[in-house]
Amino acid sequence: MSGYELKLRVWRGDRDGGDLADYTVDVSEGEVVLDALHRLQATQTGDLAIRWNCKAGKCGSCSAEINGRPRLLCMTRLSDFEPTETITVTPMRAFPVIRDLVTDVSFNYEKAKELPGVELGPRDADGKRRMAQVDIERGQEFRKCIECFLCQDTCHVVRDHEDNKPAFAGPRFFLRYAELDMHPLDTADRRARAQGAAGLGMCNITKCCTEVCPEGIKITDNAIIPMKERVVDRKYDPLVWLGNKIGLRSKDYDGRTEV
Known part of the structure; x- marks a missing residue:
């Protein structure tokens, strides 16, 4: 499979509250969740807040929760999920939200x-x-x-x-x-x-x-x-x-x- 439309559900909001928003974004084989979020940010939601740095699993910046499990966005492959599955991305629950997927650690x-x-x-x-x-x-x-x-x-x-x-x-x-x-x-x-x-x-x-x-x-x-x-x-x-x-x-x- 060279590419497909991924269904994303992303938490949007700030310290005063927020909610999940549904998106569909084009992705390619071999990509990770952070790639999908970057493409979403570049094509549909330019104000989406994500913390990241190395994209190599060594800086620890892109921590979030994917389908309820704490994971690194850059180390979670899309191939871990079914193409028809909706991937839900939310901020780390243990820390206060600053905006969208960025928390105050x-x-x-x-x-x-x-x-x-x-x-x-x-x-x-x-x-x-x-x-x-x-x-x-x-x-x-x-x-x-x-x-x-x-x-x-x-x-x-x-x-x-x-x-x-x-x-x-x-x-x-x-x-x-x-x-x-x-x-x-x-x-x-x-x-x-x-x-x-x-x-x-x-x-x-x-x-x-x-x-x-x-x-x-x-x-x-x-x-x-x-x-x-x-x-x-x-x-x-x-x-x-x-x-x-x-x-x-x-x-x-x-x-x-x-x-």
């Missing part, structure tokens, strides 16, 4: 500011720092994150409960907590912050974040669950409990001492 940047950065110990005697390759590889998977925020969008803790946002960082940042915690030279202890300020305990590991990650990062299995285990070790380890009882002190994540 500043919530994520505010959460990023709350996360303490890496804290390195002293250098070796020759002025260098050394890490074993196996330790470096542990966190390498997490660095593939393109910050598309699809995992944030699909997480029901923030998607369905707006009032949870102040107390819940979301899977993208639990991934970052885990990455820093696995850094072989990092000296900070972020477990108390992950449990408290970031709300790690509110995650019930449904793995919906893993399912929508375009980079295939196993967010739940390789980051969130191990981080939960570290938090539990810190909070309920009998040796830590005994040390607290007899008056030993331990450093908390921000350098304070706790009894």
